Amino acid sequence: MTRQIIHIDQELCIACGLCINACQEGAIALVDGKATLIRDDYCDGLGNCLPVCPAGAISFEEREAAPFDPEAVKARDEKKTLTTLQPKPSGEKVTLMQQAPAKQVPTSGSERRQWPIQIKLTPVDAAFFEGAHLLVAADCSAFTYENFHRDFARNRVVLIGCPKLDSGDYTQKLTEIIKQNDIKSLQIVRMEVPCCGGLERAAVQALKESGKFIPWQIVTITSDGKVLENGSFG
Secondary structure: OEEEEEEEOOOOOOOOOHHHHHOOOOOEEEEOOEEEEOOHHHOOOOOOOHHHOOOOOEEEEEEEOOOOOHHHHHHHHHHOOEOOOOOOOOOOOOOOEOOOOOOOOOOOOOOOOOOOOEOOOOOOOOHHHOOOEEEEEEOOHHHHOOOHHHHHHOOOEEEEEOOOOOOOOOHHHHHHHHHHOOOOEEEEEEEOOOOHHHHHHHHHHHHHHHOOOOOEEEEEEOOOOOEEEEOOOO
């Protein structure tokens, strides 16, 4: 099948290993000193590894690839063992420790129901957008405002971004998300810093360009974690 999958430019790869840690499915490993996609069916095509690569060596491509197989990943995890050297003070034997399978964490109202959450990585036609109350937030806001999940994120589909760190503009992507899906409302949570103005402008412009009339709101968070402005829905 033809699908979206990651591509690693090995000439750019600096073998830092950050992508290996970011890939929860274990699709990437160091081979001959370079990060390598070792199994297509382990790659979900969502690109959690992209933003962590400092060399810009990872990108998306559309090509013939085996479909993502979550059951294969699960089976691999269950069989995986972790061998650790544990020096003992009295010269005791080194033992092999088996890594227990990861526990499934119950989903609560404050946890995200969708992935990915970064504007740049989220597919425009993702199923979770249908009938959604959309929150577009500065990525710093969740760490600055203590009750972010309770007051803003709960029961909303969340997209985060930072215009200062991400290249390009979010306007076109957000426009297509609003235009192509049944979005019920839009809330923008930004920080009280100049660069967050880019996030606000992109979201508001996207709403205008979509041609839709839905309730929207802008909330501004101060650097000490207080709500500066809580505008009413438009």
